[in-house]
Amino acid sequence: MSTTQNPPPPVEEPEEPTNRPPALHRATKWLERPYARRIILISGVYVIAILAVLWFAIWVLNSSGGPASGIMAEIATTMIWLTIVASPLMGFTVATLVYSLFGWGRVGGDEPPMQENPDIRTNATAVIAWITATSLLAGFLVVWGLVELAGITAGAYGTVPANKQQGFVAPINVNVTGQQWVWTFEYPDLGKIQSDVLVLPIDRPTYFNVTSNDVVHNFWAVELGIKIDANPGAITNTGVTPNKLGTFNIRCAELCGLHHAYMETKVQVVTQDEFDSWVREMGGGKTL
Numbered sequence: 419m420s421t422t423q424n425p426p427p428p429v430e431e432p433e434e435p436t437n438r439p440p441a442l443h444r445a446t447k448w449l450e451r452p453y454a455r456r457i458i459l460i461s462g463v464y465v466i467a468i469l470a471v472l473w474f475a476i477w478v479l480n481s482s483g484g485p486a487s488g489i490m491a492e493i494a495t496t497m498i499w500l501t502i503v504a505s506p507l508m509g510f511t512v513a514t515l516v517y518s519l520f521g522w523g524r525v526g527g528d529e530p531p532m533q534e535n536p537d538i539r540t541n542a543t544a545v546i547a548w549i550t551a552t553s554l555l556a557g558f559l560v561v562w563g564l565v566e567l568a569g570i571t572a573g574a575y576g577t578v579p580a581n582k583q584q585g586f587v588a589p590i591n592v593n594v595t596g597q598q599w600v601w602t603f604e605y606p607d608l609g610k611i612q613s614d615v616l617v618l619p620i621d622r623p624t625y626f627n628v629t630s631n632d633v634v635h636n637f638w639a640v641e642l643g644i645k646i647d648a649n650p651g652a653i654t655n656t657g658v659t660p661n662k663l664g665t666f667n668i669r670c671a672e673l674c675g676l677h678h679a680y681m682e683t684k685v686q687v688v689t690q691d692e693f694d695s696w697v698r699e700m701g702g703g704k705t706l
């Protein structure tokens with residue numbers, strides 16, 4: 419049995435950071451590394467892919483005739499700008515993730531991967547730049563969202579009652595009922611009109627009272643930019659002023675059973691004259 423005790427190994431002191439090169443220099447040095455350049459390259463490819471998807475989404479919207487209301491035009495503008503602004507940061511995050519999985523992820527076995535000096539992790543400039551950029555982006559989203567929301571609610575249900583607002587036009591009331599798997603539209607102010615196609619006059623505010631006869635559905639007038647739950651036993655409200663003539667899509671946007679995917683119909687935006695004759699044709703008691 420040995421009584422001699424080995425002295426503990428000396429504790430390795432962390433290197434003093436005093437002789438490190440300045441942060442900006444280290445950041446540019448990081449960019450010279452091959453993997454850093456690959457990450458930047460993947461970011462670029464990702465941003466281009468995102469913008470292509472954005473272009474496709476706008477193309478789909480335009481090819482079905484939209485946007486057909488002020489609200490939908492605002493939504494489209496919001497989607498375009500937010501995507502453009504967010505895509506570089508999103509690209510960099512995804513590129514780093516992809517490179518971690520497929521670039522660095524190749525290191526296998528029991529050997530830990532070679533570690534280079536973690537320039538970015540402890541780089542105050544990079545950390546501050548990242549936090550600033552993401553905070554500005556988040557702030558931009560919040561401010562934009564609040565401004566848009568204020569605009570929409572002021573137009574629809576602002577603090578001034580709608581009938582006391584300037585340029586007020588009496589809205590057309592439409593009762594929307596969802597049931598597995600059809601939509602029914604009734605015009606309570608126009609007699610006993612019932613239709614499975616929504617017909618609306620252009621430039622007239624429309625007020626929807628939405629409900630369901632069975633399960634939860636969701637009334638989505640795609641190109642008009644409105645979407646609201648249709649709940650059994652309750653009425654939800656939304657409104658829109660269509661500003662484009664044409665035929666647009668209405669879909670159910672809440673999984674409601676077997677034929678949910680086919681629970682769709684059309685909205686026809688027509689002139690006031692065409693609307694009046696449609697009302698008479700449908701046996702409506704009174705025209706607006």
Ligand SMILES: [Cu+2]
Nearest residue numbers: 635670672674
């Ligand atoms: Cu449905």
